[in-house]
Amino acid sequence: MRGRPNLYTDYQKESSIFSNNTQKSWFAILVSLSVAFCFLASDYWILLLTTSFLIAIAGWGLNIVSGLAGQINLAHGVFIGVGTYASAVIGGVTTSSVIGFELDMILWLPLAGVSAAIVGLLVAPITVKLKGLNLALVTLALVFIGSHLFSNFKSVTGGAGLGRKVAILKIFGVNLEKGIEIGSYNLQKNQILYLLCLLVCILAGLGVKNLVRSRAGRAYSAIRDGDIAAEALGINLFRYKASAFALSSFYGGISGALFFTVSGGVEPGTFSLLYSITFVAIVVIGGAGTVLGPLFGALFYTLFPAFIQLVLHTFEIGEQSLPLNLGQLERLLFGLFIILFLIFEPRGLWGIWFRLRNYFKAWPFSY
Numbered sequence: 001m002r003g004r005p006n007l008y009t010d011y012q013k014e015s016s017i018f019s020n021n022t023q024k025s026w027f028a029i030l031v032s033l034s035v036a037f038c039f040l041a042s043d044y045w046i047l048l049l050t051t052s053f054l055i056a057i058a059g060w061g062l063n064i065v066s067g068l069a070g071q072i073n074l075a076h077g078v079f080i081g082v083g084t085y086a087s088a089v090i091g092g093v094t095t096s097s098v099i100g101f102e103l104d105m106i107l108w109l110p111l112a113g114v115s116a117a118i119v120g121l122l123v124a125p126i127t128v129k130l131k132g133l134n135l136a137l138v139t140l141a142l143v144f145i146g147s148h149l150f151s152n153f154k155s156v157t158g159g160a161g162l163g164r165k166v167a168i169l170k171i172f173g174v175n176l177e178k179g180i181e182i183g184s185y186n187l188q189k190n191q192i193l194y195l196l197c198l199l200v201c202i203l204a205g206l207g208v209k210n211l212v213r214s215r216a217g218r219a220y221s222a223i224r225d226g227d228i229a230a231e232a233l234g235i236n237l238f239r240y241k242a243s244a245f246a247l248s249s250f251y252g253g254i255s256g257a258l259f260f261t262v263s264g265g266v267e268p269g270t271f272s273l274l275y276s277i278t279f280v281a282i283v284v285i286g287g288a289g290t291v292l293g294p295l296f297g298a299l300f301y302t303l304f305p306a307f308i309q310l311v312l313h314t315f316e317i318g319e320q321s322l323p324l325n326l327g328q329l330e331r332l333l334f335g336l337f338i339i340l341f342l343i344f345e346p347r348g349l350w351g352i353w354f355r356l357r358n359y360f361k362a363w364p365f366s367y
Contacts, residue, residue: 015213017206031202038194047262050194052302053201054259055282059294060208061251062279067289068217069244070224071127075139076252077276078146079116083253084166084260085156086115091167098164099155105171109257116253117246124242131227143273150268163267166260193262200258204251209291220244281338287350296349305330
């Protein structure tokens, strides 16, 4: 089979994370370009891509439970909030109104994910017994319960309308809030966060890719396609549904811990129903049930407003000349894209990329 990289001689090679040298090369190139981007781009674009990486991590979490395991979850924002406040308590500063232990990032980042996963496991005995509309209503109830707890647990969250500062960016005892000097080069805080979030995003993406090809991933797919048939085949529904919720919550907790470190503060009203629905929309636009879909959706959600501003600036269109303000226009177009993708491309941006990739792989032939 030498010289024919698209043909496989065993299942292990076909199901590997990078099944051929082309994929390995493209991965290395994209990672190299992403690292170089940190030193070439302005703070504005660095912030946008940093946000994209963290939204992608949260999107992968929701995709595990909804896209892979087929369980509706409208409370993903609550699990993100649990991870955010866990990191704020463990790594934040104590004030007169909130508690914080000022521990290292090596501790608060994984513990944020573990805290959210534990909450996911606590609600699992209820959620695994339901599906469809009933499951959606239960997760909807979790949103209101979470909002109430976040607003009233003031020693942790700071209270509604006030909020609190999040965890300090401190790694191995080195405070990185003001950047760090490496030789003659001063690495700024936003660049450090960009590189850190890029690393976590890569690890999270490889984790999802590995999950899909594992025994658990195949069990999730079987449950999604038909839980009764999956149970008849010997798949433990409680075990795998609960693990899907826990793993999804872990990804959400990690994302939340880092996401609000970028902004510097968090307010309990952030984790509303609309916040959770936004992640559902991101997964749908990117491509539910796929590995790259949440990444595509996150990039689209983050960069689309910047693209609108670029178009308006290029054609010298003032915001005052538009019937809607910029925020309303962005929400309107984003909602329109959700409808269009659901009707014309249910596989989202991943489906478009998949067809383009196959076209160029087969070119100049039509199939």
